[in-house]
Structures are given as structure tokens and as C-alpha cells.
Amino acid sequence: MSKLIAEIKDVLSLHLVTNILLAISYYILKVNRPICEYLFDDCFLELKEWEWLTFLGCIIVIKCRKQGTFLEYMSTACMFAKFLNAVMMFKASPIYGFVYVLILILHTVVLPRPVYQGPEYVTYFRGPHLQEELERDKRITWIITFYAAWSPQSVTFAPIFSEISSQYHLDNLKFGKIDVSRYPDVGKKYNVDSGSWSKQLPTVIVFENGKETNRKPFISPKGTVVRYKFSKDGMISDFDLNNIYHRCKQNPLKGHKAKTDDDIAKEKKEN
Structure with missing residues (x-):
């Protein structure tokens, strides 16, 4: 129910x-009198x-079929629709096109897409401390984001990772991040390219029993990076x-009581 309420608020x-x-602004302006009589022929x-x-509809269906949530679907659909709107506005009049693009820029600045701004449970690692922590207690499952501060994809993914954390x-399910642009040796150790043209940023790796068990984006047997679009539901x-x-909840660390759903809800409320 809480998830449904959150999605309704987003919508x-x-x-x-x-x-x-x-x-849908171009369609509204073009077919509704008296606005259309004033703006168009x-x-x-x-x-x-x-x-x-019609072509736009086909593109939206193809591009949005893997979107995780309704909000993501609508955001992607609107992006393509606004691009077509801009083309048709410029076709009608360069002035209309210029004004429309200016409005899009103002919309992005004044009303940006809402992002998660709540609490996070993320450990920020420096250099070799990551390896030391992974080996310190192998009962802990770690989910680590390898990112770069200059990477737009890393910046976009940050609130998603915070919300998931x-x-x-849990005491034995923890989340961490390390900036591989500052510690390229760590990126190299875990096979994450931190270069300017990298297709691996961000990379999320799951470590269980101290060993990697899953990563996205993953690397194919041919050594190529298989692109991955991060979203909350997708992750x-x-x-x-x-x-x-x-699994972690049912097997808490020795001396730690397993947390119930009520305990976790209470923690979130306090934070």
C-alpha cells in the first residue's frame, strides 16, 4: 500500500x-480554436x-517496453514526445521552436524530476579499505557501487542506490560506494574501467562470502561491456x-537479533 501511495504521489x-x-502541447495548440487560428494557418x-x-508511438512502445515503473515509462515517453514537438514547432515557425525549447529548459531547471532525498545507509570507502572490509567478516553481504563523481550516470543513480540502502x-546486508576516479587501482582490481570513455560507470557488484556473485553491467565472454540501465525496480x-x-534476515550475525518488519519500519520513522 505504501508503494502504491508513493507512486500516486509521483504521478x-x-x-x-x-x-x-x-x-502534448503541439497537438493542443494545433487543434483547439481560437488558439490555432491565431498561431497556425x-x-x-x-x-x-x-x-x-504514429512513428512516435512505435518508438515509445519499443523504447519503453523495459521501463520498470509507470513514472519511468511516462518520463521516457514525454522525452520523445517533446523532441517531436520541438521539430514540429520549428517547422511551423522558428520563433515557436525557439520559445518551446526555452520553455523546456526552464521546466528542467525550475521543476526537475523528483528524486529520493531520505536517509541512506551507505559506507563510503577509500582505497584499500574496501578489500579489508570484504575480508573482515565474510558473513556480511556487501552491495558496492563503483562510481565516478564526474559521471552523469553515477549522479543519476545515486538517489536510487540511497533509497535501496x-x-x-541489515547488520549482515550492507551497502557501500567507492569513487574509482580517485582510486583507479581499486577499479582495476575489480575490473571496473574508470577512464573518461568508460561504459562501466556506475558498476554495482554483490559480494557474498567475500566473493563477487553478481554485477551490472556485466562483461561478456568476449570482454565487451553489456550496457545496463539502472532503475530501482530493475535493481x-x-x-x-x-x-x-x-536470507540475510533469517541468518543474523551472532549476537544480533533478527529485525522484524516492524523494527525496520520503526527505524525508518525515527530517521
Whole structure:
């Protein structure tokens, strides 16, 4: 129920509502009188514009079929729709196109997409401390993000990782991060390229019993990086986090009482 309420709040957010309006703005302006009579030569979509809209629908279906949540689906759909809107606006008038692009920029700055800003349970490692921690107590399952501060994908992924750490952390299930742009030797040790053209940032690796058991993006037998788009639902599914969580919860560290769902809910409320 709490997840459903959170998704409803996301859908009703001012960012998404205005994003949808911007995505359908050309259609609204073109077919509704008296606005269309003032802005355009006619008040109906041309055959070419219908063809573009049909093509847009196909692109959205193809590109969005793997999106994890409704919010992600709508955000991706709106992105493609706004691009087509900009093209049609420029076609109608360069001035319309310029004004529309300016509005898109203002929307991004003034009403950015909401991100998680709650508590996190993440350990930030420096250099060799990561290896030392992995070997210190192999009963602890670690989920580590290898990132770079300059990487846009790493910045986008940060609030997702923080939210997951808040939801899944236990005494024997912990989350950590290390900046491989500052510690390239650590990246090299764990086969994570930290170069400017790297396709591996961020990389998330699961360590169980001190050994790597899963990573995304993974490296194919041919040595190529298989691209991976991080999302909360995608991570939970692809890393089997629910099963890892319940397994760790049922086998707490010696001297630590297993936390109940009520205990964890109470912790979150206090934080």
C-alpha cells in the first residue's frame, strides 16, 4: 500500500503533470480554436504530422517496453514526445521552436524530476579499505557501487542506490560506494574501467562470502561491456534483492537479533 501511495504521489507531482502538458502541447495548440487560428494557418494536423505521431508511438512502445515503473515509462515517453514537438514547432515557425525549447529548459531547471532525498545507509570507502572490509567478516553481504563523481550516470543513480540502502540494509546486508576516479587501482582490481570513455560507470557488484556473485553491467565472454540501465525496480529484480534480504534476515550475525518488519519500519520513522 505504501508503494502504491508513493507512486500516486509521483504521478500527481507538478513535474510530471507539466511534463505531460509539454509533451502534448503541439497537438493542443494545433487543434483547439481560437488558439490555432491565431498561431497556425489551419486547425487540423497535416498527414505528415499524423505520420510522425504514429512513428512516435512505435518508438515509445519499443523504447519503453523495459521501463520498470509507470513514472519511468511516462518520463521516457514525454522525452520523445517533446523532441517531436520541438521539430514540429520549428517547422511551423522558428520563433515557436525557439520559445518551446526555452520553455523546456526552464521546466528542467525550475521543476526537475523528483528524486529520493531520505536517509541512506551507505559506507563510503577509500582505497584499500574496501578489500579489508570484504575480508573482515565474510558473513556480511556487501552491495558496492563503483562510481565516478564526474559521471552523469553515477549522479543519476545515486538517489536510487540511497533509497535501496534505506529499504534493504541489515547488520549482515550492507551497502557501500567507492569513487574509482580517485582510486583507479581499486577499479582495476575489480575490473571496473574508470577512464573518461568508460561504459562501466556506475558498476554495482554483490559480494557474498567475500566473493563477487553478481554485477551490472556485466562483461561478456568476449570482454565487451553489456550496457545496463539502472532503475530501482530493475535493481531489485536483477540482483534478486528480496531473496538476499530475507536470507540475510533469517541468518543474523551472532549476537544480533533478527529485525522484524516492524523494527525496520520503526527505524525508518525515527530517521
